[in-house]
Amino acid sequence: MRLCLLPAAVLILLLFVAPLVIVCAYSLLSRGAYGGVGLPWSAESYTRLFDPLYASIFVRSFVVAAISTALCLLLGFPLALFISRSGRRKNLYLALVILPFWTSFLVRTYAWMFLLRDTGLVNTLLLSLGIIREPLPLLYNYGAVIVGLVYGYLPFMVLPIYATIERIDRSVIEAAADLGAKPWTILTQIVVPLCAPGIAAGSVLVFIPSLGAYLTPDLLGGGKTILVGNLIQNQFTTARDWPFGSAVSLLLMALVMVLLLLIARRNQEGLL
Amino acid sequence: MDAVLELRKLSKSYANHHVAVSGVSLTLQQGEFFSLLGPSGCGKTTTLRLIAGFEEPTDGDVLLKGVSLRGLPPYARNVSTVFQNYALFPHMTVRENIEFGLRHKAQMRTAEREKRVADALGMVRLTGKESRFPAQLSGGERQRVALARSLVLEPDVLLLDEPLSALDPNLRKQVRSELKSLQRRVGITFLFITHDQEEALSLSDRIGVMNQGRLEQVGTPQEVYLRPRTRFVADFLGTVNWINGVGVRPEATRISYQPPGGGERAVPAVVESSLFLGNCLHIRTRLITGEPVVAEVSRLNGSYGRGETVHVWWHPQDEIICPQ
Numbered sequence: 001m002r003l004c005l006l007p008a009a010v011l012i013l014l015l016f017v018a019p020l021v022i023v024c025a026y027s028l029l030s031r032g033a034y035g036g037v038g039l040p041w042s043a044e045s046y047t048r049l050f051d052p053l054y055a056s057i058f059v060r061s062f063v064v065a066a067i068s069t070a071l072c073l074l075l076g077f078p079l080a081l082f083i084s085r086s087g088r089r090k091n092l093y094l095a096l097v098i099l100p101f102w103t104s105f106l107v108r109t110y111a112w113m114f115l116l117r118d119t120g121l122v123n124t125l126l127l128s129l130g131i132i133r134e135p136l137p138l139l140y141n142y143g144a145v146i147v148g149l150v151y152g153y154l155p156f157m158v159l160p161i162y163a164t165i166e167r168i169d170r171s172v173i174e175a176a177a178d179l180g181a182k183p184w185t186i187l188t189q190i191v192v193p194l195c196a197p198g199i200a201a202g203s204v205l206v207f208i209p210s211l212g213a214y215l216t217p218d219l220l221g222g223g224k225t226i227l228v229g230n231l232i233q234n235q236f237t238t239a240r241d242w243p244f245g246s247a248v249s250l251l252l253m254a255l256v257m258v259l260l261l262l263i264a265r266r267n268q269e270g271l272l
Numbered sequence: 273m274d275a276v277l278e279l280r281k282l283s284k285s286y287a288n289h290h291v292a293v294s295g296v297s298l299t300l301q302q303g304e305f306f307s308l309l310g311p312s313g314c315g316k317t318t319t320l321r322l323i324a325g326f327e328e329p330t331d332g333d334v335l336l337k338g339v340s341l342r343g344l345p346p347y348a349r350n351v352s353t354v355f356q357n358y359a360l361f362p363h364m365t366v367r368e369n370i371e372f373g374l375r376h377k378a379q380m381r382t383a384e385r386e387k388r389v390a391d392a393l394g395m396v397r398l399t400g401k402e403s404r405f406p407a408q409l410s411g412g413e414r415q416r417v418a419l420a421r422s423l424v425l426e427p428d429v430l431l432l433d434e435p436l437s438a439l440d441p442n443l444r445k446q447v448r449s450e451l452k453s454l455q456r457r458v459g460i461t462f463l464f465i466t467h468d469q470e471e472a473l474s475l476s477d478r479i480g481v482m483n484q485g486r487l488e489q490v491g492t493p494q495e496v497y498l499r500p501r502t503r504f505v506a507d508f509l510g511t512v513n514w515i516n517g518v519g520v521r522p523e524a525t526r527i528s529y530q531p532p533g534g535g536e537r538a539v540p541a542v543v544e545s546s547l548f549l550g551n552c553l554h555i556r557t558r559l560i561t562g563e564p565v566v567a568e569v570s571r572l573n574g575s576y577g578r579g580e581t582v583h584v585w586w587h588p589q590d591e592i593i594c595p596q
Contacts, residue, residue, distance in 0.1 A: 171359035174326050177346040178353045179421065180377025193363045 027246035035240040045247035054231070054248070058255075061228040064142060064217075065210035068149040069157075072206045073199065075150070076157030080198075081191070083158070084165040094162070097155050105152060109219050112148055113139060116220070140222030148216040153209060157202035164198030165191065200263060208256055228252055274302045275338075276461050277323070277351075277429050282332035284318055292318040294485035295332070300429065300463060305455050307464045307472040310482035311508070316465045319482070320431050323463070324353045336428055347377065352422035354432045358414045360406040366393075366417050367402035373425045392424040395454070412443050419454070429461045436471060448475060469509045473497060481505045503594045512592060513565040515539070519592035525567040527555055527576060531583045538585035541565060543576045557584055 027045050029037040048054070083093045100108060115121050118135035126132045138144060168191065176186045192199075214229030221227075228248065235245030277300040284293040293315040300306050308316040321327045323334050325346035334341045341349055352373070361369050370392055374385045393399045396416035406414055415435060422430055436444045436451075452475050455462050466472050472479050473493040480490045481504075489501045500506035503519075512519040531538050541557040544564075548571075555567045555576050565584050576582060 169357070169359060171355045171357060172361060174324075174346070175353065175355055175359035176361070176372070177326075178324055178351075179373035179425070180347045180375075181372070182345075182347055182376075185376060190361060196363075 023246045023249060026242050027244075027250055029243050031241045031243050035236075035242060037242050042243070045241075045243040048244060049247060049251060057226055057228055057231055058251075060226075061211055064146060064149070064227060065207050068146050068153065068210045069203050069207045071146065071150045072154050072157040073203060076154055076202060077161055077192075077195070077199070079154075080158050080161040080165055081187075083162055094159075097158050101155070106215065108152070109148055109216055112144070112151065112220060116144055116147070139220065140224055142221070142225055144220040145217045145225055145227075148220040149210045149213060152213075152216060153206040156205035156209075160201040160205065161195055161198040164195045168194050204260065204263065211256065212252065275299045276302045276304075276336070277463070278335040278338075279319070279323070280333045280335065282319065282322060282329050282334065284315075284322055284327060285330050291485050293322065293329075296482075296485075296487045297332075298480060298487060298490065300461055303459050303461055305452070305462045305464065305475055305477045307466055307476040307479045308482055309466055309469060309472040309479050309508070311467055314482040315485040316467075316482050317433055320353070320433055320463065320465050323429070324351060324431055325349050350425075350427055351429045351431055352425050352427040354415075354418045354422055354430065354435045356434045357438060358406075358418040358435075360414060360417055360421075362406050365403050365405055366398060366409070369406070369417055370402075370421050370424055373421060377425055388424050392420040395423070395458075396420040411439050412447060415439065415447065419451075423454075423458060423460065426458075427460065429463055432462060432464045434465055434467070436466070437468075451475065473509070481508060483508070498592075500592060500594060506592050506594060511566060513563070515559065515563050515565065516561070517593075519594070520565075520586045520590060521592070522554065522566045522568040524586050524590035525565060526585050527557070527567045527569055527582050528585070529580075529582055532585045536585045536587055537591075538583050541582055541584045543578055543580045543582055545578060546575055557582065559584060 026037050028041050028043065030040060030042050030044075032038045079097075083090055083097070086093055113120075116138040117123070118137075118139075120138070122138060123132075123135040127135065172194075173186060173190060176190045181189065212229050212232075213227065214233045217225050217227045217230055218233075232245050232248050232252070235241045235248065239245075277298075279296050279298040282293055282296045283291070285291040296315075296319060308319060310316045318327065322329050323341075325341065325344060325348075328343075336350060361372065364372065367389060370389050371385065374380060374388060380388075389402075390399075393402055396419055398413065398416055398420065401409070401413065406417065409417065415438070418435070436447055439447055448471060464472070464475060476493055478490060478492055479496050481488045481496055481500075483502075483504050489496055489505045491499070496505055497509050500509065500519075503514075506512045506519050511522050513522065513525055526532070526536075527541075539559045539561065541559045543555060543557050545556045547554040547556070550571075552571060553569050553575060555569055557565050557567065559565055567584060
């Protein structure tokens, strides 16, 4: 029995523990002249994290991720509800939700750039209809970044919520109607609370990748919007400061883990 | 007695031409315990769903205290349903479950609501468990929460969809008698859906036997058991020995070595087997005319061995004669 678990243990060691140890070690070394790391050991990367500049980047990233998650929830819940009520078309709609995964995320993000830029589809249409006189600044701002994140991670919200809606016993809904609840009351007092596990799972699945995203802010934010993801990316590329990049990564990871622990504890208490 | 619920030629068919309920007409009196009895798929649950408003009839009408319920959503009907699996709200406590209907169906002041909830809790013996969640209750307790949740609204008719079938057999008999005394106390009309003839016979003031979407017979338990109008009703309510077109129930079938003397009907038979059931014996025989006949005889009357020649007899007044 123990022997059977050995491959799994090796896998975890190689793919999870070892990289983490490497990142920890890097964060405590000094930067090399042309990237990479070297001796001596140093905690300087961590002291630099206290710079208010980086604190503001973290706060901004959390705000952007939180807004994206909230928007995903606002769009994803009705969508999941709609799919679950679609009878025989359910599988078709679910396939449509998953379909975008079949093309590259990069290509899809570029597509948004073509839609949102000054000479893009949206501005051209609004201009030709005479609704606006000059192109709206749709691209290269936080709005565009949030649009990209919501678009990219919406399926991660829809699917877990859909799964919990599907598991709700139909007779529970009927019982609520039988006891006098109108559709809106059923939605807010029965369906939403019973979907809490799906909403929690979906929110985590959207929030965490949004927090670490670097491609979307880079392309749709046009370099004007620095989020944690870009900060880390820059340290390993242009800034050539691998120890600092590692330290930022570890801090981000620690913050996410604290957040998850808090959610887990609330779930246990609140019988969600 | 006043009519509280009236079904008029109620019918329900689906897009695939499946006819679930076909022309069911029925009147329930105030305070009555009425059972709809039938095998699974006979349309009894669909009938209940049409009354509750979960489905709309394709034809016919449901009248509650003389007023048509046509087109009214479930929340606007003064009936309440106890579901087969209870359908309690898993994220709400016992108290919140019971309060739910009072909050939404009946607008009332907090003090009045609290009194009603306390009364309901006491009625189903759940006082002290109001802060538990459904998952923390036993099957019997859950069933009582479901009952309290509906009864607290004092509906004109309480609809019960096989509420005992999810309980284990030992508990079922106990809950059955509780249910009957509860119904007498509250005086609310019960429409009880079941496929268990023993349940229907022991609980009901009247029984409606359903088969293939139709109501085959309505009557008191004695009427449907002793005077079934169709062969289906006779067979569904218990074993019947069909002898040359007439039916005799096993408990009315006698057995003896000597032919009886008076006006009884008697046929010679051969004993095929004997089944010991504790309080009685089931003697399986085959008549010389070929039909198999089961006789339920008291253990005190002695046993009959396999292969013995006997006389099977019965009184003419015990015969079941179905018109069809």
